[in-house]
Amino acid sequence: MRMLIHPPVEEARLEKIRRAAGSMEVVNCAGPEEALAGIRDADALFGKMTAALLERAGKLRWIQSPTASLEHYMFPALVEHPVVLTNMRGLFSDVIADQVMGYVLCFARNLHVYIRQQAERRWAPCGTEAFHVNLTAGPGVVTGVDRVHRHLAGAVMGIVGYGAIGQETGRRAEAFGMRVIAVDPVNPAAWPLERLDDLLAESDYVVVAAPHTPRTVRMFGIGQFRKMKREAVFINIGRGAVVDLNGLVEALREGAVAGCALDVYETEPLPAEHPLWGFGNAILTPHVAGYAVVVPERHLEVLLDNTARFVAGRELRNVVNKAEWF
Helix, strand or coil, X not given: CEEEEECCCCHHHHHHHHHHHCCCEEEECCCHHHHHHHHHHCCEEEECCCHHHHHHCCCCCEEXXXXXXXXXXXXXXXXXXXXXXXXXXXXXXXXXXHHHHHHHHHHHHCHHHHHHHHHCCCCCCCXXXXXXXXXXXXXXXXXXXXXXXXXXXXXXXXXXXXXXXXXXXXXXXXXCCCEEEEECCCCCCCECXXXXXXXXXXXXXXXXXXXXXXCCCCCECHHHHXXXXXXXXXXXXXXXXXXXXXXXXXXXXXXXXXEEEECCCCCCCCCCCCHHHHCCCEEECCCCCCCXXXXXXXXXXXXXXXXXXXXXXXCCCCECCCCCCC
16 A cells, blocks of 8 residues: 655654554655656545546545645545545644633623723723722622623523534633533534524624535625624634625624624735724734644644554544535
8 A cells, every 4th residue: 555645744754654654655745746646556645635636546545634624625526536535623622712712701801902902001991981990889889891891601602613613612611601502514412504593693702613615605794793692792713714704894883793803814814904903893813723732743643543544444533524525
């Protein structure tokens, strides 16, 4: 058996892959020409599959994508080909869930507002311009400041896409006392997608953790935002293509939602002239939610495990439904 790697990996990782492959030959292709020449008799490929490579593949049985997302990877011939495709889903779940809770805490406690005010050396509690802390009377009366600093226990988090990331996010939200509801096309623990409107109407925080698939492109537009509570916050750590940014801008302008936090966008980098930059109730991060030192270690572990499984003829991890892109 033979496994191609394209693009090539560094020597330290290559040595570990070869140990996991055992008797299977591993070829670390220096460039596309070597990959095209070697794919004819390759049984497996780790890396980027292209239409040209697939057309020349003579006995390919397994492809390991180096990424979790597959919108950039899929093409019609690959969907129709009998080859098994696996991806890297599950590596980022807890890391991205941490970032989601960071957004939630920022909006609940107005931390994004206070960080900006700190840069201006300005003391101004949210909720009233004339507020002064009374250290002698105590908190016996509800004030405007109380009302705009949210208590998370009892709040509702609605999660769109209840896969690994969505479930990890839900576990963290529940630890804060939040109630979690979710929609998902395949997870029986969630509501079906047909109940998305119900989720939007009930949620105080709507979190998109859905992948980019043919069915999720621009799943969220102005119509969906208008079905949310006006005091709700919209969060997207799924994929940029799921959200129509023009619709989100319109929703922010008309107050259909209280704010948004985005890590992914229809166009990346987000253009400097984009109106989203101008909203004080928007938290915009540059597609960094999945970064942490533990992720490359997990990435290699999945590759090594699947390589050993393939050689032994055992079931592979993270098999993809190619028609659905996940």
